[in-house]
Amino acid sequence: MKKWGETGKEAIFSTLRTKAEQLLASESAEQQVRAGNEVELLLHELEIYELELQMQNEELKASHNSLEIERSKFAGLFHSAPVGYLILNPNGLIKEINQTGAILLNAHPSELHDKNLATFIVSDSQRDYYAFIKHIQISPNGAQCELRLKTENAKAKFIQFNATTVINPVTEEKAHYITITDITSAKKIQQRLTETSERLNQTLRASQTGTWMVNPDKKEIFLDEYSKNILDLHTGAAVTTNLLSARIMEEDRSKLAYLFADCKTGCEIDLELRLLPIKREIKTVLVKGKIVERYDGSNYFAGIITDITERKRHLELANEHEKTQQRLLYKASIEAQEREREKIGSALHDSVCQILYGIRFNINHISKKGALKTEFNNINNLLDQAIGELRTLSIELTPAILKDFGFTTGLRDMIRRLETVGFKVHTTIDPRADDLPEETQLYIFRIIQELLNNSIKHSGSSAAKVKICTENSAVNILVSDNGRGLSDGVEESCKQGSGLRGIKNRVALLKGKMEILNQNGVTFKIYFPQDNLQA
Structure with missing residues (x-):
């Protein structure tokens, strides 16, 4: 019987041994002879099994050695x-x-x-x-x-x-x-990252800044909660292009194309977007971002969103303050010029002209004696010409006629003095222009005077047109000529010509608008709104 722990070979050997013992115990001679033959056969089989057992023992030793080697390897790996x-x-x-x-x-x-x-x-x-x-x-x-x-x-x-x-x-x-x-x-590292993230979040909140990231595959923009608050997008889902576009003013929607453009190395985003008004307030946000490279080599945009509404408002106030300061500076400069003109005009009228009148009176007194009559006539003509030019210069410097007879009369008188045989001016002046503030009248007078002088000196024109229209206290002015126009173009002429710069300054002082058409001569269209005529 096979015992516990015996292998298959051992069980076979035990069976054969038992069988041999039974044969030897037989009392029959015939059986002994037959048993002797069987014993020899059994002995042969036992020898074969013995050899097989020796071979198996050798294999077991080799397997044991291999297992010990592998065990040593894994033990080394285990401990190291x-x-x-x-x-x-x-x-x-x-x-x-x-x-x-x-x-x-x-x-x-x-x-x-x-x-x-x-x-x-x-x-x-x-x-x-x-x-x-x-x-x-x-x-x-x-x-x-x-x-x-x-x-x-x-x-x-x-x-x-x-x-x-x-x-x-x-x-x-x-x-x-x-x-x-x-x-x-x-x-x-996780703790430092958490602390850094928290400091960053605090900084972003204090600076009214949120973060965003574009998913280039799904055309979605991921926003943090503060960015959603800035954009007034109260949604838990990812923000699509259409949803973001619906919050932006139509004029700025085309800028969103940059967010989904091909991501190129070094590409950066710097956009100002105006949001549709909520509660009658137009909000302006600044979107900044740059390229971020993924582990798989693809790129996407990520950046920050900042509410710059207050910053823009303060900047506009600062710009308006700067413009006001410039206007005050221009005004002070022009007023100083007018005072100097008035002084020079008074000096010419009250001093030089009076001296010339005295010279002419004495020359006339001498000429009555009959000597050198022709020569004295020539001198008188020259004196009359000098007196006329001085009077004209005095009037141009100090147009007292504006105060004495009104804007319309003074302007027509100035135009009449500028007209010559080869240069005529057609005028259309609304009489209501006399009701404009005196300072505004003087500015308009100087603007038209400078434009007509430019036409005479530089354009080679033979005719000009002046038209002044007032409606609801607003003023429209048109001055044009049929000359060569501005040879250097409008932009360059405004940079180089001091006369045109002076005209622009006067227009700016009254917060007006000026348009220059450089075709078939040159045409100046100037508009002063009603509320801006008080300089």
């Missing part, structure tokens, strides 16, 4: 692995542990045998540890947890446990196979 490995019995006692695991537990592997793993875990993590052990006993897929180990100093050591339960096929006992990894550095 960068991850800690240990085996716990169901009671939580350490049965096996590698060198890395022992280092993490701050002990020698021989000192850890049959030690309870729970004794190496800080009290704050004990509850989590026992819950972890209980979970791996009932979970077929194993479990994972993060715990803190006891250390000699006060520094924390964070360990990640990954475990599964294995049943021994021979003893049918359970064992917990556990890997332990030191994640202290990763925890510190």
Whole structure:
């Protein structure tokens, strides 16, 4: 009978031995002869089985040596692995542990045998540890947890446990196979990242800034909560192009194409977008971003959104203040010029002209005596010409006729003095222009005077047209000629010509608008709104 632990070969050998013993015990001679033959056969078979057993023994020794070699290899890998490995019995006692695991537990592997793993875990993590052990006993897929180990100093050591339960096929006992990894550095990096992220969030909130990212595949824009608040998009889903476009003023919607353009290295985004008004307020946001490269080599845009409504408002106020300061500066300059003109005009009229009148009176008195009459006539003609030019210059410098007889009369008088045989001016002046403020009248007078002088001196024109129209206290002015026009173009002429710059300054002082048409001569269209005529 086959006994417990016998191999198949041993069972066969035992059967043959029993059979031989039975044959030898037979009392029949015939049976003994027949048994002798069978014994020889059995002996032969026994020899064969003996050889087979020797060969199997050699194979077992070779297999044992191979297993020892492989065991040594795996034992070396087990102890030199960068991850800690240990085996716990169901009671939580350490049965096996590698060198890395022992280092993490701050002990020698021989000192850890049959030690309870729970004794190496800080009290704050004990509850989590026992819950972890209980979970791996009932979970077929194993479990994972993060715990803190006891250390000699006060520094924390964070360990990640990954475990599964294995049943021994021979003893049918359970064992917990556990890997332990030191994640202290990763925890510190995570902590720094959390702190940095929190500081960044605080900074973004304080600066009224949110973040965004474009998904180039699905044409979606991912916004953080603050960005959604800035854009007044209260939705939990990803923001599509159409949804974002619906919040932006129509004139700025074309700018969104840049967000989904081909991402090229070095490409950056810097856009100002105006949002449709909510509660009658137009909000302006600044969208800035740059290229971010993914791990797979693809690119996408990411950046920040800032509410610059207040900044724009303050900037507009600053620009308006600057323009006001410039207008005041221009006004002071022009007023100073007018005062100097008035002084020079008064000096010419009251001093030089009076002297010339006296000279002419004396020359006339001498000429009545009859001597050198022809020569005195020539001198009188020259004096009359000088007096006329001085009077004209005095009037141009100080148009007192504006104060004495009104704007319309003064303007017509100035135009009449500028007209010559080869240059005629057609005028259409609304009489209501006399009701304009005196300062406005003077500015318009100087503008038209400068434009007509330019036509006479530079354009070679033979005719000009002046038209002034007032309606609801607003003023429309048109001055044109039939000359050569501006040879250098409008932009260049405005930069080079001091006369045109002076005209632009006067128009700006009254917050007016000027349009120059450089075709078939040159035409100036100037408009002063009603509310801006008080300089």
